[in-house]
Amino acid sequence: MLTAKKKQNIIKKYRTHDSDTGSPQVQIAILTAEIADLTIHLREHKKDNSSRRGLISKVNERRKLMKYLEREDLAALTKLKEALKIR
Numbered sequence: 001m002l003t004a005k006k007k008q009n010i011i012k013k014y015r016t017h018d019s020d021t022g023s024p025q026v027q028i029a030i031l032t033a034e035i036a037d038l039t040i041h042l043r044e045h046k047k048d049n050s051s052r053r054g055l056i057s058k059v060n061e062r063r064k065l066m067k068y069l070e071r072e073d074l075a076a077l078t079k080l081k082e083a084l085k086i087r
Contacts, residue, residue, distance in 0.1 A: 002033055014080070024069045025080050031062040032084050 002010075007030060011021055014029040038055040042048060069077040081087070 002030070002037065006033065014083075024065050024072075025076060028062055028065050028069070028080060029084060031058050031065070032086060034058055035062065 010029050010033055011026055014025045015021070016023050016025060020026060035055060035058050038051055038058065041051060042055065045051070066077060069080070
């Protein structure tokens, strides 16, 4: 689970302007952090199917946001992918 402080740090790092909290870049960065946390949790608790379902939904949501960003601003997506080290 992401703490409020971690989430604020992610927002500060990936925002596009000063009052930005919901741009696709910020949402993708937050989802990536949540996916990493859930992946670590599921390595330890292999039979936790409800968390696995949540992980799959977060991955799908991130994929949809990345497709949207690819349509709208390909340069921003490539920059974000390099920063987050995702495919």
